[in-house]
Amino acid sequence: MTDTLNIAIAQVSPTVGDIDGNLAKARAARADAAKAGADLVVFSELFISGYPPEDLVQKPSFQRACRRAAEAFAEDTADGGPAVIIGVPWREGPHLYNAGVILKGGRVDAVRYKSHLPNYGVFDEPRRFASGPELPQPVDVNGFKIGLMICEDMWLPGPGEHLRDNGAELFVVPHGSPFRETALNERVGAARDRLRACGLPLVFVNQIAGQDEVLFEGASFVMAADGAVAHRCPQFVEGLYLTRWVREAGAVVCVDGPSEDWVGDEEMVYRAVTMAVRDYVTRNRFKGVVIGLSGGVDSALTAAIAVDALGADAVHCVMMPSRYTSPESLEDAAACAKLLGVSYRTIAIEPGVAAFETMMAEAFEGTQADTTEENIQSRLRGVILMALSNKFGDMVLTTGNKSEMSVGYATLYGDMNGGYNPLKDIWKTDVFALCRWRNKTHAPDLKGPKGQVIPERIITKPPSAELRTDQRDDDSLPPYDILDPILEALVEEELSVRDIVAKGFDEKTVRRVEHLVYVAEYKRRQAPPGPKVTAVNFGRDRRYPITNGWRDK
Numbered sequence: 001m002t003d004t005l006n007i008a009i010a011q012v013s014p015t016v017g018d019i020d021g022n023l024a025k026a027r028a029a030r031a032d033a034a035k036a037g038a039d040l041v042v043f044s045e046l047f048i049s050g051y052p053p054e055d056l057v058q059k060p061s062f063q064r065a066c067r068r069a070a071e072a073f074a075e076d077t078a079d080g081g082p083a084v085i086i087g088v089p090w091r092e093g094p095h096l097y098n099a100g101v102i103l104k105g106g107r108v109d110a111v112r113y114k115s116h117l118p119n120y121g122v123f124d125e126p127r128r129f130a131s132g133p134e135l136p137q138p139v140d141v142n143g144f145k146i147g148l149m150i151c152e153d154m155w156l157p158g159p160g161e162h163l164r165d166n167g168a169e170l171f172v173v174p175h176g177s178p179f180r181e182t183a184l185n186e187r188v189g190a191a192r193d194r195l196r197a198c199g200l201p202l203v204f205v206n207q208i209a210g211q212d213e214v215l216f217e218g219a220s221f222v223m224a225a226d227g228a229v230a231h232r233c234p235q236f237v238e239g240l241y242l243t244r245w246v247r248e249a250g251a252v253v254c255v256d257g258p259s260e261d262w263v264g265d266e267e268m269v270y271r272a273v274t275m276a277v278r279d280y281v282t283r284n285r286f287k288g289v290v291i292g293l294s295g296g297v298d299s300a301l302t303a304a305i306a307v308d309a310l311g312a313d314a315v316h317c318v319m320m321p322s323r324y325t326s327p328e329s330l331e332d333a334a335a336c337a338k339l340l341g342v343s344y345r346t347i348a349i350e351p352g353v354a355a356f357e358t359m360m361a362e363a364f365e366g367t368q369a370d371t372t373e374e375n376i377q378s379r380l381r382g383v384i385l386m387a388l389s390n391k392f393g394d395m396v397l398t399t400g401n402k403s404e405m406s407v408g409y410a411t412l413y414g415d416m417n418g419g420y421n422p423l424k425d426i427w428k429t430d431v432f433a434l435c436r437w438r439n440k441t442h443a444p445d446l447k448g449p450k451g452q453v454i455p456e457r458i459i460t461k462p463p464s465a466e467l468r469t470d471q472r473d474d475d476s477l478p479p480y481d482i483l484d485p486i487l488e489a490l491v492e493e494e495l496s497v498r499d500i501v502a503k504g505f506d507e508k509t510v511r512r513v514e515h516l517v518y519v520a521e522y523k524r525r526q527a528p529p530g531p532k533v534t535a536v537n538f539g540r541d542r543r544y545p546i547t548n549g550w551r552d553k
Helices: 019-035 054-058 060-079 159-165 183-198 265-283 297-310 327-340 350-360 371-392 402-407 428-440 456-460 480-492 497-502 507-519 521-525
Strands: 004-011 040-042 083-092 095-104 107-113 139-141 144-148 170-175 202-206 208-211 214-217 221-223 229-232 239-248 251-256 289-292 315-319 343-346
Touching: 004 019, 004 202, 019 040, 019 060, 019 083, 019 239, 054 060, 060 083, 060 095, 060 107, 083 107, 083 170, 095 139, 107 139, 144 159, 159 183, 170 183, 183 202, 183 221, 208 265, 214 265, 229 251, 265 297, 265 428, 289 297, 289 371, 297 315, 297 327, 297 428, 297 456, 315 327, 315 371, 327 343, 327 456, 350 371, 402 428, 402 480, 402 507, 428 456, 428 480, 480 497, 480 507, 497 507, 507 521
Parallel strands: 004 040, 040 083, 144 170, 170 202, 289 315, 315 343
Antiparallel strands: 004 239, 083 095, 095 107, 139 144, 202 221, 208 214, 221 229, 239 251
């Protein structure tokens, strides 16, 4: 029995469905781990398929391809190098399991199945997988008894206690734990609860990737048996991180590993969304992005995120002024484009507006101008952006924030046109905070320039869609410092009108906002995807009916 075990945490980014590419990344990571002296290299949950594979994993041909990849990887371990723990969908008989396989000595040495299948929030695993038929047993790696728990099995009682009772000396926990503002504390708290019950140290290996509306920021860690976080891997950065374990006085302890700092607040959210944009655009093979740059705060922040994700050369901004566009907006949009270093052009929409006025004159005869004419302007801008996308192969990024998406303050087939929305799960008040953070701070994974990238006047001027004379957002909506807390209570906390009014908000305002949220559901169903940031996002988390007669009485 050896007294030392070197475990490499492979915080490597898989792509859902790219089995060959994921296998190639795993092989490269194992080769690096061998050079670093690792005895074992651990990958994240369902790494071979990418996570979450959704209904793709139900295809028999996909299941077979995943298994073949795992078995081919197992053959590599005949070279005497590190053993491997890697996640893979695994079919046995009539059942498909979310599994972790242990590869060593040139073969699949053991298979362990996930017991607890989450069915909340973004998760719906019981739709696709069966629970393990029995609780897992420890596996042996170089004389160390390892308790393999897959993701949710760490969060709930049962598997951990069973593994401890059957001789496990440490836990290894491959995860696909999605990013959200509160995730770091929640993960550490769940791990600490399990160790409080079991008294064993733990290796938490999390996925790092942007996958449609869900993103994973890494932040893998080692927790000592007493519940202290002993070692941290970084957020938002891929890498291989070696940890050294020894057996002392009958207990296994980690004596060396990475010591990265974790960031929070605006920096954490900004870098998370930037990673999501980068992975969505590049993995869907777009050359770059095109953005309608209006001189407003939302489009300016979207452009900054795009530059930080993709580089300035891949970001193309378009100003589309109308008769209602202020000179300040023209100046601010041009200044923002210059600070970011992106290509910038102006395409006026007035000729198109005039053409529509002529085309619709007979049909609209005898009516007064209203939101119809405003929406025509927005839809013309959408047509222009989609035309540029079609012609040059760039994806349109939309710019609507969560506050606007909540209450339907957006035009279907207009400013909602596009392939991805970076701000979809970011409240308007947080948009301002992120702009200020980005102007003052930078990070090594951001590709844009340091220093100010968003002109101060964009941040300080009153928000306006500029679709009619002297228009302001607060003409139609409560001020955002009132609207956002009401929306957060309705959408994320599911509070009743009575509970929200008890917090000090006007009842009439709360009821109006509640009504707007419900009637905008049909718009959100047709909106582009965007990264989950908050506890409850629109789409995977919150699934409400479009036809809905309920109002809180």
